[in-house]
Ligand SMILES: [Fe+2]
């Protein structure tokens with residue numbers, strides 16, 4: 017039997033009730049205390065970013081009264097401060113001791129200088145999805161417009177080779193660092209502000225890698241003689257790339273999370289990443305009739321120059337200006353600079369043969385490297401460090 | 410995505426992964442599991458070019474709903490009974506979410522299949538999404554709900570309070586110890602696959618019934634990412650199963666993870682759904698009914714049992730025992746009663762139950778009134794300050810329980826309490842399984858096998874120890890659960906916001922000092938301790954003293 021119109025189903029639904037549970041409906045203690053009262057904002061007012069970020073990851077030095085509950089096999093839990101050799105003020109004070117009748121109070125918030133870091137990009141979920149969606153939409157549209165106007169067909173043979181081998185090979189750098197350096201480091205830092213900023217950086221790199229891979233796929237579909245797998249052979253065996261590959265792998269092998277971010281964003285990116293993207297690809301493309309590749313590569317360049325470098329600077333400036341450990345930190349970072357600058361310059365020089373491959377040549381390698389070096393110097397000096405002598409190599 | 414199909418794009422991005430030729434990536438986490446390096450498929454098939462706009466679109470809906478809720482004065486229809494419990498829930502949940510993000514790298518080196526790493530990175534950023542979108546929801550509640558107290562101190566509160574500490578297991582268990590135990594079995598195979606259904610599907614339905622349609626909007630949006638994470642876990646589990654040497658560890662970890670999730674999640678979510686609602690329609694599902702559907706049928710029967718043929722040893726006995734705890738032993742009722750007994754240590758208000766609630770409980774859980782009815786009548790009677798003390802100090806035939814060292818929920822089903830001297834300290838456990846977790850599972854050997862990567866239970870796991878001998882007014886001040894007049898408590902055992910009806914530190918000052926059951930237990934002689942245990946297990950239900958004294 018089917019239900020007929022004169023036997024309507026009685027639906028069981030919760031009834032709305034007027035409760036007047038709205039802000040301001042009554043006056044009582046705390047009725048106007050509408051801000052998070054457990055942290056001090058960086059600026060005068062608490063920002064939306066701070067509200068959704070600060071204190072989500074606890075620290076036994078201020079509020080976590082019962083301490084961490086689960087540890088590794090060595091009995092250490094949470095986010096040990098010695099996962100980096102750098103220090104922020106307060107780092108050397110012991111965790112508050114707890115036992116019968118000790119109470120739960122720790123040091124006054126923030127307890128250590130680590131908690132003073134704020135991501136100047138103010139990244140949280142809303143911003144990161146908006147930003148990256150805009151990038152992928154823009155890149156997709158640019159490539160699509162080029163495809164429709166048959167822009168790729170003007171490319172000469174050598175330029176096609178250059179794109180398939182060398183622009184293609186860079187996707188592996190982005191992917192490897194995105195996963196094994198940045199995503200890996202999101203487990204390592206002592207505050208939620210650090211780890212969120214690092215995870216956003218990770219997604220920029222992984223997205224940039226995929227942008228290049230999908231661009232490569234479009235080109236394989238559009239250009240009959242474009243070899244979509246050439247990037248693999250280049251990455252695996254082209255001698256001009258083995259310096260970069262060696263260095264990228266070495267970066268993923270760093271244990272200290274601060275050293276990893278520092279080596280990648282303060283040294284590798286300006287001296288190798290920007291050298292490749294800005295001094296080579298962006299400069300060579302127009303002369304070879306290519307107006308599309310710069311928009312794809314430019315997206316990654318913008319990620320780094322405008323977002324990732326920005327938080328990196330804020331993160332390390334705080335440590336080189338630390339009220340307790342500035343000298344300690346600067347000495348270590350200076351050593352890191354020496355080590356990684358040597359390696360980065362070596363990797364950059366190994367890439368030099370790339371400069372002579374396009375028909376229409378980019379500006380000279382040495383000029384490009386000089387520009388990369390002076391940009392790098394500016395970053396280093398801005399952090400309160402000295403330009404390493406290894407830069408002269 | 411327009412031209413390139415997602416499948417083709419996904420195929421292409423497989424070319425991104427490469428094996429190191431010069432230096433191995435750093436290896437920072439250990440596991441006692443072993444994995445064969447084998448070509449695997451990325452279970453997610455997710456390409457960022459479509460992923461980011463998809464998430465952004467979901468965001469538009471969430472933030473659109475948030476604007477609408479405020480413009481539409483949603484809070485004029487929200488039940489305070491319900492929203493007060495969100496002060497607890499939303500203080501805890503952003504940490505488990507972000508911990509899931511932090512857990513992903515534990516799998517990079519231990520599961521040597523680069524095809525899976527892409528999915529893990531996407532899960533990482535999904536979890537950043539979940540954590541911050543939930544913080545944002547809480548911020549909105551703080552700004553728009555009548556009583557901001559407890560929301561405004563949220564992330565300090567959950568770090569100090571024993572309830573927050575219980576909840577923290579559901580985060581710290583993801584990021585420490587054996588990498589596979591933590592980030593795969595505990596996080597994805599049990600917490601996400603089994604228990605997110607009750608968290609993110611059952612609970613939102615109850616929120617809506619209490620006038621709050623924002624929580625469902627946010628949590629359904631969160632849950633829509635969950636199927637991806639479940640696929641991640643499933644792929645790893647199948648790989649682990651393909652090596653027979655892992656079967657013993659899988660059996661151990663499923664037992665630990667299942668039991669801990671049951672103890673923690675059922676305690677919290679069960680309480681919110683049964684005691685935090687005003688919806689007493691007889692045909693609305695009880696937590697037990699939801700559990701039967703989501704966890705027993707959907708997870709156990711449909712997900713776990715089919716894995717038995719691949720050699721997975723399923724903890725059938727524990728699944729039945731969890732049901733036994735919920736259905737026969739009143740686990741959720743015991744927990745809710747304890748939360749209400751200890752209201753003065755909390756940072757939210759707990760509404761008394763009324764006749765209408767009693768009727769519903771009796772209908773859904775026959776025999777409920779006989780066990781818990783009297784006590785809740787007393788709770789109601791003692792809710793406004795009127796010369797008496799908070800209920801925990803009054804004679805209502807309720808004995809303050811000892812705490813379980815492992816799950817940190819008190820030993821509420823009194824007959825199940827067990828005791829052991831572990832690491833030189835006498836400890837009580839709520840159940841044989843929690844004792845096993847501490848004594849047997851979280852140890853460097855297991856059934857004669859070396860398990861050097863297994864984690865440890867650490868920390869000051871009994872909250873009361875910290876305040877042993879303290880006056881309650883000082884305890885509450887120390888935790889910071891005081892309103893802006895410097896004396897009115899954040900927590901209240903009723904919903905009346907008239908300042909004359911609210912409890913203050915002055916009321917607490919006159920109460921007896923806090924005593925730590927564990928400190929007292931360790932001060933007992935052996936004979937006293939034996940007698941204590943023999944008496945304890947004869948107590949209950951509903952916290953009653955043993956009938957024969
Ligand atoms: Fe999540």
Ligand SMILES: [Fe+2]
Nearest residue numbers: 813816839843
């Ligand atoms: Fe327990």
